[in-house]
Amino acid sequence: MRWLAKLIYFKILGWRVTGNTTFSKNTIKKAVIIAAPHTSWHDFYIGVLLRAVVGVKTNFIGKKELFVFPVGWFFKALGGAPINRQSNENKVEAIAKLFNDYDEFRMTLAPEGTRKKVTKWRTGFYYIAKKANVPIIMFTLDFENKQNNISEPFYPTDDVDADFKYMYNFYKGVKGKINKYS
Numbered sequence: 001m002r003w004l005a006k007l008i009y010f011k012i013l014g015w016r017v018t019g020n021t022t023f024s025k026n027t028i029k030k031a032v033i034i035a036a037p038h039t040s041w042h043d044f045y046i047g048v049l050l051r052a053v054v055g056v057k058t059n060f061i062g063k064k065e066l067f068v069f070p071v072g073w074f075f076k077a078l079g080g081a082p083i084n085r086q087s088n089e090n091k092v093e094a095i096a097k098l099f100n101d102y103d104e105f106r107m108t109l110a111p112e113g114t115r116k117k118v119t120k121w122r123t124g125f126y127y128i129a130k131k132a133n134v135p136i137i138m139f140t141l142d143f144e145n146k147q148n149n150i151s152e153p154f155y156p157t158d159d160v161d162a163d164f165k166y167m168y169n170f171y172k173g174v175k176g177k178i179n180k181y182s
Helices: 002-012 042-054 072-077 089-100 124-132 160-170
Strands: 016-019 030-036 060-062 080-083 105-109 135-140 147-150
Touching: 002 042, 030 124, 042 147, 060 105, 072 080, 080 089, 089 105, 089 124, 105 160, 124 135, 124 160, 135 160
Parallel strands: 016 147, 030 105, 030 135, 060 080
Antiparallel strands: 135 147
């Protein structure tokens, strides 16, 4: 199916991938992957095509109630991982624990937490990466230039402000599908 993804991504849609495309060579088995700007439902299929094109398995999380028959198998096949939120456990802790449950786990999410315009990102992904001791890999959803740029792995430091400045800078000038949100 990879050939089909490449045909659609490169030839039919006219997209290209730049940057660190070699992280898929099994060197980074665990990471938090962030995709921005997230402005449209179109971001989902671009992300699914991108993971097939670069040959990397990625995951997402969802509440355990979503992973029941008949759709549970479909979500798991797409890389979904159920999360059980106990009342005494916060979401960051629960998600960070998932990294210990898998030999290979690359969790992908949108740092905005929504498709609407936001002035700043949510911080959960950052603290999950810190708690799980895994890098953050960024990729752009640049619809203006029809490209996904993938960053080198970035390990969060103890300087949250500097780290977010670094990450925001990676996305500077990138236009999402719906530009009024970018």
